Amino acid sequence: MTHKVAILGASGYTGAELVRLIAQHPNIDIAALSAERKAGMTMAEVFQHLRHMDLPRLCKINEIDFSGIDLCFCALPHKTSQEVISGLPKDLKIVDLSADFRLRDPEEYEKWYGNPHSAVELQKEAVYGLSEFYREEIKSARLVAGTGCNAATGLFALRPLVAAGVIDLDEIILDLKCAVSGAGRSLKENLLHAELSEGYHAYAVGGAHRHLGEFDQEFSKVAGRPVKVQFTPHLVPSNRGILATVYVKGDADVIHETLANAYAEEPFIELLPIGEAPSTRHVRGSNFCHIGVTTDRIEGRTIVVAALDNLTKGSSGQALQNANLMLGEEETTGLMMAPLFP
Structure with a gap:
């Protein structure tokens, strides 16, 4: 049909x-x-x-x-x-x-x-x-x-962990870099090549980004209580891609296993071997999301990194x-x- x-x-x-x-x-x-x-x-x-x-x-x-x-x-x-x-x-x-x-x-x-x-x-x-x-x-x-493309990246990295209760819900830091196509195609002065190239910058700092509404909604729903993440987005001079680096309090092996169980049957979510970190260059133009989990040098803390193509x-x-x-x-x-x- x-x-x-x-x-x-x-x-x-x-x-x-x-x-x-x-x-x-x-x-x-x-x-x-x-x-x-x-x-x-x-x-x-x-x-x-x-x-x-x-x-x-x-x-x-x-x-x-x-x-x-x-x-x-x-x-x-x-x-x-x-x-x-x-x-x-x-x-x-x-x-x-x-x-x-x-x-x-x-x-x-x-x-x-x-x-x-x-x-x-x-x-x-x-x-x-x-x-x-x-x-x-x-x-x-x-x-x-x-x-939202930023929201999707953060949710893929964190939602199963919030739902399973394997991380401290009051200590989530989400640092995200997004390519310029995420800002749309209309002409904007701050997106001109001379204004954007050869550097990148944080924006909507301190909780002003609209995708926080999605994080609040989705994380609080699966946790059964209010959850607020600390979130800072950055605009990078790249055409495509989002990289989210998430800092959480929890055991890396448990976090990796939780994500593995959550995404075992998901065709578009690729969980990397523990210790490997994804790159936007490896998902460009595709419908895949790559997620990596690494033990932090501070005991009891873990870094989760997710990468996807913001347009796909x-x-x-x-x-x-x-x-x-x-x-x-x-x-x-x-x-x-x-x-x-x-």
Whole structure:
């Protein structure tokens, strides 16, 4: 069976990544691509690396006939997504890549994003889109909320440990480096080559980063009590990749065994032998997440490092993984490509 999909916001990085991935999927066809400011253009004009593909011309959202669409990917800006999704057919399956439906509590959404949610009923309906932990809920969901790429990396490293209670929940330090594509494709002065290259910097220091809302929500849920991590993100002059270095209080052998048990059947999570640390260069362009565990020199402390591609496993690849579950496809279909190296 062939499934017809639409991609809204196809002119951004995550939209282009969805196109690249779906091109390898034997049972999904792209029926519509939208980009409000680039409507009328071809994808080849917007992304020359996709010029070999036979794709629909970009259009405005209101020009799409959704009657023949089985699933819609929304790769739209935050806040725009909730407004657009509210107007889509009520029986349409949707995978949203924005932040609009990640937080279950409307008050938490307003706290982290600075404005009231305009689609509270949809927010209640949405399933958090981390396939490895919400697989069964995603299979029957109509609306899936894609995770933040930083949040996904930290959750893969820590969620099984928090759930199992094998680390001190009050002593978690998460130091994360993210490539510049995580900031999107729109023009920003601080992302110009001369402003960003030859250095990297911390941002949202001291608890201002919005993905903390996801950490608070997910860690507190599995722990059964409030859990707050100390989190500092850094922007690095690289195109793709996230590396999360987590400092925890707990036994390295127990932590490694806990992660091994949690991910034993997971096709996209690779736990390295104890003592090895992952690199973003080894997951680039793939839907894999590599995790390493190392004993710290301070007795009783452990370092956990996770690496993934922010555009693939951190966003569009995870979105396609969710779509496979929602459409009854094998979860790994179209996603088993090897990382690009060097």
